[in-house]
Amino acid sequence: MARVRLNNLTKHFGDVVAVDDVSLDIADREFLTLLGPSGCGKTTLLNMIAGLESPTAGEVWFDDRNVTAVPPERRDIAMVFQTYALYPHMHVFDNVAFGLKMRGVPAEDRKKLVQAAAKTMEIEHLLDRKPRALSGGQRQRVALARAIVRNPGVFLLDEPLSNLDAQLRVVMRTELKRLHGELEMTFVYVTHDQAESLILSDRIVVMKEGTIQQIGTPESIYDSPANTFVAGFVGSPPINLLKGVLEQTGGGDWRVVGEGFSCGMATSMVERMGQSAGREVSLGVRAEDIGVGEVQSTANSDSETASETGGQSGTQVRSVGRAEVVVREPMGSDLFLTVDVGGSNVKVRTRPENRMDRGDNVELYFDPGKIHLFDGESGEALLDIR
Amino acid sequence: MTVLRPFHLMSRTRDLLPLLLNLPAVILLLAFIAYPIGISFWMSLHRYNLRRPDQVYFHGLENYATILASSEFWNALWISLYFTFMAVLLVIVIAMAIALLLHESFRGRGVVRALLLIPWAIPGVVNGLMWVGLLGDYGAFNAMLEDSVAAVNYLFGINIVYTGMASPFVALNAAIGAHVWRSVPFACIIFLAAIQAIPTEQYRAARVDGATSWNRFRFITLPWLYHAVLVVAIFETMNGFRAFDLIYALTGGGPGDATHVIAWQTYKEAFARLDFGGANAYSYLITLITMTLAIIYIRLLYRRGLVQG
Numbered sequence: 001m002a003r004v005r006l007n008n009l010t011k012h013f014g015d016v017v018a019v020d021d022v023s024l025d026i027a028d029r030e031f032l033t034l035l036g037p038s039g040c041g042k043t044t045l046l047n048m049i050a051g052l053e054s055p056t057a058g059e060v061w062f063d064d065r066n067v068t069a070v071p072p073e074r075r076d077i078a079m080v081f082q083t084y085a086l087y088p089h090m091h092v093f094d095n096v097a098f099g100l101k102m103r104g105v106p107a108e109d110r111k112k113l114v115q116a117a118a119k120t121m122e123i124e125h126l127l128d129r130k131p132r133a134l135s136g137g138q139r140q141r142v143a144l145a146r147a148i149v150r151n152p153g154v155f156l157l158d159e160p161l162s163n164l165d166a167q168l169r170v171v172m173r174t175e176l177k178r179l180h181g182e183l184e185m186t187f188v189y190v191t192h193d194q195a196e197s198l199i200l201s202d203r204i205v206v207m208k209e210g211t212i213q214q215i216g217t218p219e220s221i222y223d224s225p226a227n228t229f230v231a232g233f234v235g236s237p238p239i240n241l242l243k244g245v246l247e248q249t250g251g252g253d254w255r256v257v258g259e260g261f262s263c264g265m266a267t268s269m270v271e272r273m274g275q276s277a278g279r280e281v282s283l284g285v286r287a288e289d290i291g292v293g294e295v296q297s298t299a300n301s302d303s304e305t306a307s308e309t310g311g312q313s314g315t316q317v318r319s320v321g322r323a324e325v326v327v328r329e330p331m332g333s334d335l336f337l338t339v340d341v342g343g344s345n346v347k348v349r350t351r352p353e354n355r356m357d358r359g360d361n362v363e364l365y366f367d368p369g370k371i372h373l374f375d376g377e378s379g380e381a382l383l384d385i386r
Numbered sequence: 387m388t389v390l391r392p393f394h395l396m397s398r399t400r401d402l403l404p405l406l407l408n409l410p411a412v413i414l415l416l417a418f419i420a421y422p423i424g425i426s427f428w429m430s431l432h433r434y435n436l437r438r439p440d441q442v443y444f445h446g447l448e449n450y451a452t453i454l455a456s457s458e459f460w461n462a463l464w465i466s467l468y469f470t471f472m473a474v475l476l477v478i479v480i481a482m483a484i485a486l487l488l489h490e491s492f493r494g495r496g497v498v499r500a501l502l503l504i505p506w507a508i509p510g511v512v513n514g515l516m517w518v519g520l521l522g523d524y525g526a527f528n529a530m531l532e533d534s535v536a537a538v539n540y541l542f543g544i545n546i547v548y549t550g551m552a553s554p555f556v557a558l559n560a561a562i563g564a565h566v567w568r569s570v571p572f573a574c575i576i577f578l579a580a581i582q583a584i585p586t587e588q589y590r591a592a593r594v595d596g597a598t599s600w601n602r603f604r605f606i607t608l609p610w611l612y613h614a615v616l617v618v619a620i621f622e623t624m625n626g627f628r629a630f631d632l633i634y635a636l637t638g639g640g641p642g643d644a645t646h647v648i649a650w651q652t653y654k655e656a657f658a659r660l661d662f663g664g665a666n667a668y669s670y671l672i673t674l675i676t677m678t679l680a681i682i683y684i685r686l687l688y689r690r691g692l693v694q695g
Contacts, residue, residue, distance in 0.1 A: 052590050073596040085591035089609040098605070099595035146595075 002062045002076060002153030002186050003028045004049060009058035011044050011210075018044040020210040021058070031180050031187040033197040036207035037233070042190045043158055045207070049188060050156050051075050062153065073102075075154075078147035082159040084139045086131040086146075093127040096146045103150070117149035120182070137168045144175075148183060155185045161196065173199060194234045198222065206230045224372075228379035231284045231372060237336065239284045240346045243376065246270070246279040256283050256373070260342020261321035263366055265373075273373070273382050280376030287349040291365035292337065292356065295322060319363045328357050339364065430666035437660050449667035459668075461643060462651040463675075469562055469647055470626030476566045477622050478615060481573035486607075488574070489581045499578075506571035514635025517564040521551055521636075554644030557637045561645050564636055565629055573618040580614035581607065613687070620683045624676045648672055 004026040011019040019041040026032045034042035047053035049060060051072035059068045067075050078099070086095050093114055094101075100110045118124045121141040131139055140160065147155060160176075161169045177200055180187050191197055197204045198218040206213040206221060206229075214226040225231035231239040244258030246265075254265040254277075263283060323339035323346065330336075330352060337348045337356060341364065348364075356362060373382040433445050453459045488499055508516070520527040528550050535548040551557050584607065592602045630649040637645040639654070646654075649672065656665030 050590075050594060052593065072590075072593045073598070077594060079591065079594045081587045081591060083585065083587055085585065085587035087588065087591075087606065087609075089612070090605075098592075098597075102592075102596040102598075102601055 004154055004186060004188065005059075005061040006045075006049070007059040007061070009045065009048055009060065010056045011041070011048060011053060012056045017210050019048070019055075022207075022210075022212055023058075024205065024212070024215070026186060026188060027202075029184055029186055031189065031200055031202045033189045033191060033201040033204045034207060035191060035194060035197040035204050035234070036213075037192055039209075040207040041210040042192075042207050046156055046158055046188060046190045049154070050077055050079055076152050077154045077156055078150055078152040079156040080143045080147050080158065080160045082162055084131075084143040084163070086139055086142055088131050090130075091127065092123065092129050092131065092134070092142050095131065095142055096127075096149050099146065099150045113149050114145075117145040120148065120179070121145040136164050137172065140164060140168075140172055141175075144179065148179070148185075151183075151185075153186060155183070155187045157187065157189045159191055160189075162191070162193070169196075176200060195236060198234070204234075206233065208233075223370075224381070225284070226381050228282055228284065228374045231374070231381075235286060237287050237347045237349075239286050239372070240290070240344075241374075242283045242285075242341065242344055242346070244281055244283050246277055246281055248277045256281060258283065258342065259344065260323070261364065263320040263371065264318060264368065265371070266368065281382065282374040282376055282379065284372035284374060285346075285366050285370065287336065287347040289367040289370035290346065290348045291367070292323075292339070292348055292350055292354070292362040293319070293365065295361050295363050318365070320366050321364055323362055323364050325356050325358055325360045325362060337362075426666045426669060429662055430670050432663045434663035434666075435659070435661045449663045450671070453664060453667055453671065458643075458646075458651060459648075459671075462646045462648045465558065465644075465646055466627055466648040469558070469565070469629065470623055472559075472562045473565050473569065473626040473629075474619055474622045476562070477569045477573050478618055480566065481570045481618065482577050482611070482615075484570065484574045485577035485581055486603075488578055502574060503571050505568045508568060510568070510631030511635045513564060513568050514632040517560065517567075517632075517636050521556075521560050523550065551637065552641050554641055557641055557644050561629075561633055561636055565626070565632055568632070569622060569625060573622065576614050576618055577611060580611050584610045616683055616687050620680055623679050623683070627672055627676050627679075648675075 004024075006022055006024040006026075009019055009022045009024075010017070022041075022045060024032075034045055036042045044053055048055050051060075051067065051070060055068065059066055061067065062075065072079075087098065090098065096114045096117055097110045100113060105113070114127070115124070118127055121144050123138065123141045123145055126134060126138060126142070131142065134142065140163075143160070157176075161172050164172060173196060176189075180200075189197075189200060198221075201218055203215060203217055204221050205215050206226075208229050214221055214230045216224075221230060221234050225234065225239070228241055232241065242258050242261060244256040244261070244263075247255050247257050249255060252267065254267055254270040256263045256265060321341060323341045325337050326340050326345065327338040328335070329338070333352065335350050335352045335354050337350060337354070339346050339348055339362060346364070350356075374380060375382055430449055431444060431446060432442060433448065434442050484502070488495065488502070505513070519525055522528060532548055532550070535546055538544070539546055549556070551560065588606050588610070589602055592606050597605060627647075628649055629647055630653060633639065633645050633647060633650055634653070639646050639650045648668070652665050652668035652672065655661050655668055
C-alpha cells in the first residue's frame with residue numbers, strides 16, 4: 001500500500017529532455033496507466049518511480065517518505081519488465097524466491113510465499129523448470145509471481161503484455177485486472193496500447209514528448225480529450241479530424257464549415273466557449289458517432305432526418321454533407337466504412353447489415369452531442385461538451 | 387566462360403574441378419599436419435636416438451613405459467600441473483576483474499581497451515626476454531625486490547635470503563606471472579564480450595529484487611559468464627600445458643629442474659638427449675593429458691545445459 005507522488009520530475013539525457021516537469025499524485029491501490037507513443041518518456045518516468053533512473057530535477061514521494069535518492073532495492077516496489085527479465089540459470093522457484101532471498105527471508109517462509117504466489121498465478125506445476133522451457137505466457141506469469149511474492153506497496157509494469165501474441169494478451173489483460181482486484185497494491189502500468197489502458201485503468205496519464213497531455217479516467221479521456229493528440233491516440237479507429245471554420249449564419253445559428261461539410265452547432269455551446277466567427281477549428285468526431293444514410297432525391301437535403309445515427313433515436317439530426325464510400329471493412333459485429341468528405345477520409349462505424357459499398361454516395365450525420373472542437377492551430381480542446 | 391571450354395571436357399571437369407581446386411590446400415594440410423602427426427606417433431613406437439643412428443628399430447610401447455617409470459616425467463608433470471592450475475586461476479580472476487572494469491564507461495575507455503591487447507601481440511620468446519630484463523640479475527624489478535627484502539630484513543631484524551631467479555620458487559612463479567601477463571588480454575576480451583551480452587534488464591530486475599552489487603555479480607554476472615569461463619579454462623589449460631617458448635627464454639628450465647615443465651622435458655628429450663622416440667612419446671602424452679582435460683571441461687559444459695546440443 002502506498003500513495004505515490006511525483007513533484008516536478010524532470011529527466012535529461014544529454015540534450016534530450018525525456019521527462020519534462022511532470023507532477024502526479026497516484027492514490028493508494030489505484031491502477032494508473034502511463035500511455036503514449038514510444039519515446040514519450042513513459043518508461044523513463046516509471047524507471048524514476050522505481051529508482052532505476054535518478055531524476056535531473058524533482059522529487060518522488062512514497063506516502064510520507066521522500067524516496068528520490070533511495071535505491072530501488074530499498075523502495076517498496078516490484079517491477080515487471082517487457083522482456084520479463086527472468087534469470088535464465090535459475091529454476092522458476094528460485095526466480096520467484098530471489099527477491100525474498102536477497103531480503104533475508106528464511107527458507108521455510110520463502111517456500112510458503114512462493115507457493116502462494118505460484119497458486120495465484122497458476123504456475124505451481126512449473127516451479128522446477130527453467131525459464132527457457134516455458135512459453136511466453138508462462139514466463140509472463142512467472143514474472144508476475146516474482147513481483148507479487150514480496151507483497152510490495154507499488155507494482156510497476158513496463159509494457160508487460162507487448163511481447164505476447166494477440167490472443168494471450170487478452171487473457172493476461174483479464175488476469176492483470178483480477179490481480180489488481182485481489183492485491184492491495186498501487187499499480188503503475190506503462191503501455192502504448194490505448195485499448196489496454198482503457199480496459200485496465202482507474203486513471204490514464206496520456207504523455208507526449210515528456211509532458212503530460214491529459215490525466216483522467218478512461219471515460220473522460222475518451223469522451224473529452226484535451227487536445228487533438230489525445231483524441232487521435234485514444235480510441236480505435238482514431239478519431240476523425242476535419243479542418244473547418246466557425247461561422248454564424250444570418251439567423252444566428254453557428255456552424256463549422258469545411259471542405260465538403262457543414263456541421264451545425266448548438267448556440268449555447270458556442271457561447272459557452274466564447275468563440276467568435278471566423279475562427280479556424282478542427283472538428284473531431286468518432287467513428288461510432290457518425291451515421292450514414294441513403295442520399296434522398298429531394299433537393300433540400302438539409303432538412304433530412306438521420307435514419308441511422310448512432311444512439312440518440314428520435315432526435316432530428318441534419319446531414320452535414322455528402323460523401324462517397326471509399327473502403328468497406330466488415331469486422332463481424334461492426335462494419336467500418338471509409339468515406340471521402342471533401343478530400344479527407346472519414347471512418348464510420350455502422351451495423352454489419354448495412355449494404356453500402358465502394359462508390360456509393362451517402363448522406364453523413366454527426367451526433368451533435370458528441371462533437372469535439374479543437375483550436376485549428378494549437379489543437380487544444382475548445383469545447384467540453386459534458 | 388563455359389563457352390571457351392571444349393565440349394567433350396565439360397562433363398568430366400564438372401566432377402573433377404572442385405577436387406582439383408581443393409587439391410593444393412589438401413596437399414598442404416596432409417604434408418604439414420597429418421603427416422607429422424602420423425610420423426610422430428610412428429616414431430614414438432621406435433627406438434630412435436640420433437646418438438645411435440644405426441640402431442633404429444620398432445619396440446612398441448617401450449618409450450612410454452620408460453617415461454612413465456621415470457621420476458623426470460612425474461616431476462615435470464607436477465610442475466606443469468601447478469603451472470597450469472595457477473595460470474588458469476590467475477588468468478580467469480585477473481581477466482574477469484579487468485573485463486568488469488572495462489565494461490564500465492569512463493573517459494578513454496577505448497584507448498585502454500586497445501592497449502590491453504598489446505601483451506597478447508607479443509611473441510612468447512620476446513615476452514620471456516622482456517621479463518628477463520625485469521627479473522634477471524640486472525633487472526629493475528629484481529633490484530626493487532632485493533631492496534624491499536633488505537628493507538624488511540632491516541626493519542624486522544630478520545634474515546630472509548633473496549636470491550632472485552636463482553630461487554626455484556621465484557623462478558617458477560615468475561614464469562607463471564609472465565605467462566599470465568601475456569594470456570590475460572585474450573581471456574579479457576572473451577569475458578568482456580560475454581559481459582556485454584548480458585541484458586541490462588537482468589540487473590534492473592535484480593536491483594528491484596533487492597540484490598546488492600556483490601549479489602548482482604554473484605547471481606547474475608557470474609552465471610551468465612559460466613560459458614565464457616569454461617571456454618577460457620579450456621584454452622588456458624591447453625596453453626599452460628604447452629608453455630615452452632616463454633620458459634626457454636626466461637629460465638631455460640632452471641634453476642635445476644624447477645621450471646622443467648612437460649613441454650620443456652619434451653624439448654630436452656629431443657634436442658639434448660637426441661632421443662626422438664622418447665620425445666615423440668612425450669608429445670603424445672601431453673596431447674593425451676590436454677585432451678582428457680578438454681573432454682572433462684566440455685562434458686561439464688554440456689551437463690550444465692549451457693551449450694545448445
